[in-house]
Amino acid sequence: MYRLLLKSCLVFLVVCISEACSSEQHENAATQNLSGEDKVRYEQYLVQGEDLYQARCANCHQVDGSGLRRLIPPLAHADYMLEDINRTLCLIRHGRQGKIIVNNIDYQQKMPANTRLTNIEVTQIANFIYNSWGNEHGFIRLQDASSALDSCQP
Numbered sequence: 001m002y003r004l005l006l007k008s009c010l011v012f013l014v015v016c017i018s019e020a021c022s023s024e025q026h027e028n029a030a031t032q033n034l035s036g037e038d039k040v041r042y043e044q045y046l047v048q049g050e051d052l053y054q055a056r057c058a059n060c061h062q063v064d065g066s067g068l069r070r071l072i073p074p075l076a077h078a079d080y081m082l083e084d085i086n087r088t089l090c091l092i093r094h095g096r097q098g099k100i101i102v103n104n105i106d107y108q109q110k111m112p113a114n115t116r117l118t119n120i121e122v123t124q125i126a127n128f129i130y131n132s133w134g135n136e137h138g139f140i141r142l143q144d145a146s147s148a149l150d151s152c153q154p
């Protein structure tokens, strides 16, 4: 009896950590009405997007998307990013340099390109950053992101 209890607790914990708990914070007004299929895809993108973000973005933009003093702009509640999603998709792939104003602060450093990332990987990252840290954009579909990525200006 005792062992059974322990076992079910463990199962609950594993399921909780791997699935429900990590994605719940990304549930927002824009995503709660997604159809079943879209919902599953959205959840997958978030998990994979978070991994990619940790590996490729977090050392500059920080785990909590807050940026780094006057050197690296934030992604949490960042007006520049939220203003234009297609511009952000292209920026993730091709990088950027030169002056940029984010939330009324000037930044001028270089963001490296990520030309090896596939369209789906960029879409996963976009879903994660647009639906984390209080950003509530909603689901970004691969099809829409791909057509934006395929027509980025050099």
Ligand code: HEC
Pocket (backbone or CB within 6 Å): 053, 056, 057, 058, 059, 060, 061, 071, 072, 073, 074, 075, 078, 079, 080, 081, 082, 088, 091, 092, 096, 097, 098, 099, 100, 102, 107, 108, 109, 110, 111, 112, 114, 125, 129
């Ligand atoms: C080497 C540090 C570095 C890495 C790694 C990096 N960035 Fe950036 N990012 C910057 C800098 C610096 C800028 C501002 C560039 C400029 O001044 O033109 C920027 C700008 C941005 C912006 C637009 C400004 C804003 O805050 O709205 C977004 C969005 C963004 N980065 C997302 C990402 C994502 C997503 C990744 C991972 C795929 C990433 N960055 C990786 C340094 C970095």
